[in-house]
Amino acid sequence: MGRNISFRDTYRITLAYILLTLGAIVFGLPFFWMLSTSLKPIEDVFLIPIKWIPNPIKWNNYVEALTAVPFGRYFINSTKITLLSIIGHLISCTLAAYGFARIPFKGRDILFFLLLGTMMLPSQVTIIPLFIIFKQLGWVNTHLPLYIPSFFGGAFYIFLLRQYFMTLPTELEEAAIIDGCGYMRIFWDIYLPLSKNALITVVIFSFMGSWNDFFRPLIFINSPDKFTVPLGLAGFRSEMGNYWHYLMAASVVAVIPCILLYFFFQRYFIEGIALTGLKS
Amino acid sequence: MKLLKSKKLRINLIGYGFVLLSVLGIFFFNLGPMISSFYLAFCNYDIITPPKFIGLTNFYSILFNDKIFWRAFVNTVYYVGVSVPLRLFLAFLIAILLNQKIRGMGIYRTIFYLPTVTSGVAMALIWTWVLNPSFGIINMVLNFFGIQGPAWLGDPKWAMPGIILVALWQVGTQVVIFLSGLQNVPIQFYEAAEIDGAGGFKKHLFITIPLISPIFFFNLVIGIIQSFQVFDKVYIMTAGGPANATIVYVMYLYEKAFTWLQMGYGSALAWILFFIIMMLTLLQFRFSKWVYYEGGR
Structure with a gap:
């Protein structure tokens, strides 16, 4: 009986991980594109097919965007x-x-x-x-x-x-x-x-x-x-749409507080509260 | 008798006290603009010269002489009818997945929420890329399975499904609402069900769904209110094209009011929409017997 449950749990957890990872790829894509664009030189921004890994990595976009x-x-x-x-x-x-x-x-x-x-x-x-x-x-x-x-x-x-x-x-x-x-x-x-x-x-x-x-x-x-x-x-x-890389760098910085806040608060969503002292 | 009356009065006063701030808010910030747009619906108004009262003319033209209005109406009903149930189902499924107790869940939860907070411009560019007929990821995947993908936003038949597909991406808000609702399900119920031998699927069907039905109801009502007013996505992705295949209600209203400067006509459109949404909302409340409130109604 005990082994049965643990087998079911392993099965359940593995399935959950597979589905979650597939989902995460789909749902993480826009942000990943933003991040990658924010580190590109301007001439690479609209290349199709998309160049996912910026080369060279332009960290300086952030400095320039935030001081502009x-x-x-x-x-x-x-x-x-x-x-x-x-x-x-x-x-x-x-x-x-x-x-x-x-x-x-x-x-x-x-x-x-x-x-x-x-x-x-x-x-x-x-x-x-x-x-x-x-x-x-x-x-x-x-x-x-x-x-x-x-x-x-x-x-x-x-x-x-x-x-x-x-x-x-x-x-x-x-x-x-x-x-x-x-x-x-x-x-x-x-x-x-x-x-x-x-x-x-x-x-x-x-x-x-x-x-x-x-x-x-x-x-x-x-x-x-x-x-x-x-x-x-x-x-x-x-300004003529010539600053997409800066826009994305600044957008990444702007969205960080949202991500941190959400990450911090989502921990309180845990399955099932135990309503103690209540009729069950 | 007198005692009962004064008790009733007391409850009324306490009730008004609780809702006072928000009722004041309605009077300060909503009622004025609502009344003025209601008046404009019966006027000819181009924003520059003062409005001129013309009775029901706007409503008559909209309902009987405006083909694009009916096109926009049908498109919007299509969008609402398909996207609302799909989004509700997807959001619930994701919330169940994100409610497991496994390591790294915080990261997963955050990733699923990302499209909801990612900047509008970035999303717009990504969308058009995803749906690109030759290089877009969807057609690339279809191609992999030997299916020739459609032209999506370029094809009148596929443009609306393309927009609905994008809408599915932004279920983050509904997921969060479901997720916090799942927490309200007392753990005792699950334990009891497991002892009775209920598996995962049965557990959710018979325990989770009834207990969070008030949250389902919220997501349904709000989903309908908001998707009838869908605008940003359509405006950015297709601007109503191709050949008016994706012109939606508020998009048409916006064009009338701000491109053609027919504010009176636009206001009349807005009030017809208000009426439709209000009727649907009232119907949902009227037929909400399926919603189970632990504390009664």
């Missing part, structure tokens, strides 16, 4: 906006999601569908009126339009967290209500700690969304000292 524009400034701007957005989303979206998931207040469904509705109108037709609103607030060419809205919710994150909260058994809060706990205590002491993985997911997405956002900074920011990293990258593109 004030990337340090862009990094600081992006970091500030991204961190504030994450904090905003964590506060506003968790509260709203709990309200929508667990408190049967009047008009809840209408409000919830109104919230979902904000995702259903293409931004192409809402961006101009939105620009006018920010202009009247005096927020244009500041970072405010890029992070203040995060403190006022976000349909995607609220819907996501609501779904997680609704997977938790209600017995938890029924017991808590009998103990005389208020909704705020239940939210804080039970729902948040049990949804760590959901919160991590929100942090990852909020980070990516903010860090890689190109469209909104492009519309709302015009002074170069307020630029974010994606706007800085666009600079390489506009």
Whole structure:
């Protein structure tokens, strides 16, 4: 019996490794191309068939790309906006999601569908009126339009967290209500700690969304000292397309924080939590 | 009676308190732009001169006199209908694979997420290369098996499947959502199933899928909302061609609003799309009995 299981496990693990490695080749390809292009001389960038291993390796592309524009400034701007957005989303979206998931207040469904509705109108037709609103607030060419809205919710994150909260058994809060706990205590002491993985997911997405956002900074920011990293990258593109190797070098640097953050946080996704003290 | 009423009032107030910030957000940042685009849908508006009210003319022209609109609509339905189920299935499969306890998993997980964070330009160039009829990797692989690959983006019949193929690459977000959902499945359930002799496949069919059905539901609803608005990929790869074979809804809307400066017409298009997506979303909620919520509804 014991040997049987271990044979099944070896079989399972080998199969998993084969599938994962095949998948990793397919999914790793774009990034590998980026990396390889970032180390090529410009004349090799568009060679077909693709030259995967750059020869000679031009490490200098990185130095030149990063000194051509004030990337340090862009990094600081992006970091500030991204961190504030994450904090905003964590506060506003968790509260709203709990309200929508667990408190049967009047008009809840209408409000919830109104919230979902904000995702259903293409931004192409809402961006101009939105620009006018920010202009009247005096927020244009500041970072405010890029992070203040995060403190006022976000349909995607609220819907996501609501779904997680609704997977938790209600017995938890029924017991808590009998103990005389208020909704705020239940939210804080039970729902948040049990949804760590959901919160991590929100942090990852909020980070990516903010860090890689190109469209909104492009519309709302015009002074170069307020630029974010994606706007800085666009600079390489506009100049006749002759700087692909620099663009890729800068893109690799820009994507490293995303990769590190994801690598660091994915460790918390482990199979199965043991819900101790719960009905099993 | 009075006591019951005041308790109801209290619950209402607490509820509003929790959702206050996001309701304010809707009023500050969404409702204004939504109302103004709704008004413009009934106007002739070229962005330069003030809008002129023309009633239902835009809607009438779109529905009865606009062949490209119907083309874009059909193409979008095709894209949504094929890509949403495929992506959902692929993302779930990858998430299950990435949820094994084996060494080096962090690296694998990160690699599968890479296309989702890789810069848009790099992705665009890679896509067109992958689908290149003579040098692209897909046709090279097909060639290896003795199959003559299609011209993909150059062929009206194969351009949309090509775009869908690229969309499959970017399932990273859905994978992460599934992966974090899998963590919510209490390990006791699996142990019980193993004692009962359930194998891997049965285990997932009868335990994992019901327990993470709220997450499935989320990915389905969001997947439909987002793929009806597919734009970037198409704009970069084909710009709607060849011969309008890949013109999609928002691509057409964008052309009307910004290339032809028919903002009123574009807004009317946007609101028709809004209506379609909203109806589909409401239907999904209406028929969501298959979604199992541990704590009830």
